[in-house]
Amino acid sequence: MDFDIAFAWSITPELLSGLWVTVQVVVLGFVLAVVAGLLLAIAQRSPLPLVRAACAGYLSFFRSTPLMVQLYVLFFALPLAGLTLPAFATGVIGLGLYYAAYIAEAFRGAIDDVPAGQWEAARALDFEPATTWRRLILPQAVKPLLPVLGNYLIGMFKETPLLAVITIPELFQAAKQVAGMTYRYNEPYTLMALMFLAISVPTSLLFKYLEHRRHA
């Protein structure tokens, strides 16, 4: 087993540009997933049965089909219906919608866990429902949720090699290309693994820090 450091150094810029694409897809996808997940969690409490049913349908669909299948549908099937999106946008939407279903469930649980007394205290002080959610309930719900969100973010990051199938030039795709062109596999794949590690570990530490930042 030989590892040519000079060669590894020479392919690093290519891999880094792949990593940059990966990070962008994940960050944007995560933002979409958290926003959509929160909206889904709130909509599940809607007084309208139709809204609740639509949410249940969404969760069921996205949690019962493989992410790869969803990406294929978004990328290859939707254009047949006249809706064509660039690969990058498809990746963001695909990851975002898939993880939104899981994050919605996590939000729902965390919101349910806020004690009834908090709602009553808010009501007793005549807070409007929207203010109650924004200032009192959600801040309390999000804190225990931080480690869960962190896990989903890292999970998303680790799913990104799937995006290669819809031609997004992310890190895995970049490593594969280098390997295919140079017939050297050791350096690009090792570097790729180290880069995944270099993002995942600090991310996990960041969420640990956020979790313990405030002692209430």
Added chain:
Amino acid sequence: MPEQSFHSAPAQIVLRDVVKDFGRNRIIDHLNLSIPQRQKVALIGPSGSGKSTVLRLIKGLESYQHGSIEVAGVSVPEKRRGWHWPGAGKPATVHRVGMVFQQFNLFPHLSVLENITEAPLRVLKVSEEEARARALAYLDMVGLRHKADAWPGKLSGGQQQRVAIARALAMRPQVMLFDEVTSALDPELVAEVLAVIRTIAHEQQTTMLLVTHEMGFARDIADRVLFMEGGRIVADGTPQEILVNPVNERTRRFLNVVERRDTSQPLAEWQTPTAAL
């Protein structure tokens, strides 16, 4: 009629023929009650008699099936507003009813000061300075100004309850509801909370309703005592009439049981040594 004297001031809280069912249980059974401004009313009675429900109905925390409730001339709707849904409409802030709970229910993610300023800021839309000044004044009143920047979780139960009282007062309520506010406290912490409520009763112009098991305390600060049982008011009169010389047989038996564990005060002269054991 001893009730005559209660109705000299205009009625601020009026319950007319109110019925509240929970499933197949009748919690409040055709209850009629009129409370004039500034009156201090103690609600006593066995557990499950509907005392707390009366407070919760007045605050609009519970729906009811029949009758009507008015606070300061404005009706409290029969249907509870869905405040678990962010799209639900505004609650009726015109009532200005404050409530303090058995379990304090401070917001754990906000400091003591923020717990108190939050509602004046967001609900009454007062300025930052005004909210802060109010909060500090009420913290002074409950003796906790030095804890303004503490987290609620770091305070004792008695301190948390005093903060909860300051939080309710900062909304300048016309009516204050105290729902068994000392029941969750260790015995040695009860006195400090009762002292604060006593101060409010003497200094503030608010109408007060207290559900309490502290009979000595009720006798001390209340103008009027209601004895409830089975969702109805069974006896209604001055502390003298209800607590000192109870005419009602059921009231007398109840008092004999509670007096044995009253911790609010040393023995009062009206308590016989046997009853106070």
